[in-house]
């Protein structure tokens with residue numbers, strides 16, 4: 214089959230490892246392609262494996278973006294996911310963006326964060342790369358928001374730990390708690406930064 218043509222106008226954002234393109238044939242999907250040339254953590258392979266693992270366990274995926282497998286493109290092999298969109302179809306922003314621009318009251322942020330924590334614990338989902346840009350904050354109606362994790366699931370690399378998490382529920386539960394603490398540290402640090410209003414955020 215002919216490779217799908219992607220170009221730079223379709224780029225939504227670039228992460229540390231992958232470029233995220235808007236799917237040219239489906240407005241509700243994105244295609245992620247590894248852009249780091251040499252050593253990389255195989256983020257696509259890892260997420261593909263982890264998402265399949267969750268699907269096989271009948272996990273509730275409502276706070277994640279569903280994965281639809283690989284597609285060959287002119288930029289290389291890409292992995293397809295749902296695109297996070299607002300209720301009116303416009304592109305959603307990251308949680309970090311909402312926080313930096315003070316678009317959601319603190320009280321509501323607390324509720325959203327707590328809902329996400331409950332989701333991760335209840336469904337045993339590992340969110341390890343707890344950057345606030347890996348969480349999106351779609352508007353699901355006029356003044357209602359949700360949190361959706363778009364990246365950083367499973368493990369940081371395809372190694373022994375990733376294998377062990379899948380075997381041991383206890384280990385997974387422990388790791389979920391540890392990573393949540395890390396997330397909260399990052400969140401509080403960002404809140405302080407907003408309150409001080411000194412250094413503007415560069416990555417949103």
Ligand SMILES: Nc1ncnc2c1ncn2[C@@H]1O[C@H](COP(=O)(O)OP(=O)(O)O)[C@@H](O)[C@H]1O
Nearest residue numbers: 226227228229230231233278295296297363364
């Ligand atoms: N499903 C998605 N819907 C909308 N935007 C996304 C989605 N996934 C990623 N993005 C955007 O693309 C950026 C890079 O994707 P990401 O998966 O985080 O790559 P990396 O693994 O390199 O960090 C994200 O920070 C986000 O801004």
Ligand SMILES: [Mg+2]
Nearest residue numbers: 228229347364
């Ligand atoms: Mg990322």
